[in-house]
Amino acid sequence: MSETAILSRARKRGRARLRAPFVLAVIPAVAIVLLVIGLPFIQTLQLTLSEWSGTGPVTPVGLDNFRQALNSPEFFATLGRTAVFSLTSTAGIVVIGTLLATAIHAEIPGWEYFRILWFLPVVVPVSAAGVYWGAALQPSTGVANRFIEMITGNQIPFLSDPQLVVITLAAVWIWIHTGFAMLIILGAMNSVPVEVYEAARVDGATAVRRFFSMTLPIIRPSIVTVILLELVITFNGFAIVWSMTRGGPGNASQIVAVDVYRTAFEQGQYGLASTIAVLGGIALAVVAILSLRGMRSSSE
Numbered sequence: 001m002s003e004t005a006i007l008s009r010a011r012k013r014g015r016a017r018l019r020a021p022f023v024l025a026v027i028p029a030v031a032i033v034l035l036v037i038g039l040p041f042i043q044t045l046q047l048t049l050s051e052w053s054g055t056g057p058v059t060p061v062g063l064d065n066f067r068q069a070l071n072s073p074e075f076f077a078t079l080g081r082t083a084v085f086s087l088t089s090t091a092g093i094v095v096i097g098t099l100l101a102t103a104i105h106a107e108i109p110g111w112e113y114f115r116i117l118w119f120l121p122v123v124v125p126v127s128a129a130g131v132y133w134g135a136a137l138q139p140s141t142g143v144a145n146r147f148i149e150m151i152t153g154n155q156i157p158f159l160s161d162p163q164l165v166v167i168t169l170a171a172v173w174i175w176i177h178t179g180f181a182m183l184i185i186l187g188a189m190n191s192v193p194v195e196v197y198e199a200a201r202v203d204g205a206t207a208v209r210r211f212f213s214m215t216l217p218i219i220r221p222s223i224v225t226v227i228l229l230e231l232v233i234t235f236n237g238f239a240i241v242w243s244m245t246r247g248g249p250g251n252a253s254q255i256v257a258v259d260v261y262r263t264a265f266e267q268g269q270y271g272l273a274s275t276i277a278v279l280g281g282i283a284l285a286v287v288a289i290l291s292l293r294g295m296r297s298s299s300e
Contacts, residue, residue, distance in 0.1 A: 047274035054268055065275035074251065075259075075276065079283060082255040085166050085173075085241075086234040086287075092174040093230050094223060097181030102211065104182070105189045115186075119179035126176065130243025133172045134159065137244075159245055162252035169253055173240055177233070181226045188222035189215060228288055235284045256280035 048066065051059045069075045100118055104111045121129065136143045137158040145155045158168040192215060200210045216223075238257035241247060247254035247262065254262075256276065264273035 044274045044278065047271050048278055050271045052270045054264075054270055061271065065272045066279075068272060069275050069279055075279075078251070078254050078256055078259045079280065081166055081253065082235060082257075082280070083283075083287070085170050085237065085253075085255055086231055088167065088170040089173045089177070089234045089237075090227055090230040092170065093177050093181045094226055096174065096178050097226065098185050098223070100178065100182045101186040101189055102215075104186055106207075115182075118182055121176045122179040122183075124176070126239040127243045129172070129176050130240045134244040137168065160249055162249060165245060165249065165253045169237075169241060169244060172244065173234060173237060176240070177230065181230070184222055184226055185219060188219035192218050224292070227291060231288055231291065232284065235280070 047058075049060060049062060051061045051065075100114075104115050108114070135141070137145065139145055139155050139157055139160065144158075149155050157164065159165055196214060196218075197210060200214055205213070235255075236257050237255065238261065241253055241255055241258050242261070245253045247258040257280075260273045260277045260280070263276060264270050
């Protein structure tokens with residue numbers, strides 16, 4: 001046997017020895033993922049083709065739940081409200097988070113306290129923040145409206161006006177989550193080599209030019225990560241909506257997650273609720289893919 005063949009067999013044996021512990025280490029993680037995510041997902045898909053009230057037998061109904069959801073104007077209205085809430089919140093979080101990270105990275109006076117102050121809302125439970133802002137924005141008894149009335153003499157129906165309620169919820173969510181985006185983007189800015197900025201200063205580039213021509217392209221992957229995370233989180237923003245408005249007034253602030261909860265637990269239509277959840281997930285996936293493609297084409 002040639003020396004080359006002997007070395008090849010030795011390499012194969014070494015790879016096999018390394019592969020075995022790796023497979024053994026991965027098996028528990030894969031099993032947990034399949035148990036926690038895979039099995040509930042399969043059961044949800046089964047429920048979309050069935051009718052179940054939460055007790056008793058499950059009755060197969062074929063595609064009736066999909067027909068009912070897709071033929072319902074309220075479903076598309078809910079999907080539209082969810083899109084407005086999610087896109088508005090994500091845009092505000094990314095823009096304000098980037099501005100705050102830039103200010104802190106530039107070490108403006110008091111930036112140490114400024115960073116802590118803006119991150120504090122992130123550690124507050126969403127339900128607690130929702131209860132507070134739900135009370136603070138009440139027309140007659142809310143702290144915010146009392147302050148506005150002292151200045152303008154008028155009150156603003158933040159949570160009772162169907163035209164304002166979704167934007168108000170988005171503003172509260174921006175207040176809660178901007179610190180999260182700020183921290184990620186600030187970490188990306190701090191990883192940019194100092195030599196890059198020094199070379200730009202020597203070439204006479206202004207601070208604005210350095211930000212748009214150097215900092216922004218370098219931290220783009222972190223911004224994309226924040227956008228995708230916030231799209232997913234806000235699309236499923238049940239806690240903030242339920243704690244502040246419960247989907248009201250009427251259905252003016254009902255998003256997909258609230259619609260799923262009401263359909264399943266209040267109306268007892270678990271099959272239809274599962275269908276709404278699946279259709280909402282598909283819509284979210286489409287939005288995420290389009291966002292990725294748009295950002296990729298703009299960077300080329």
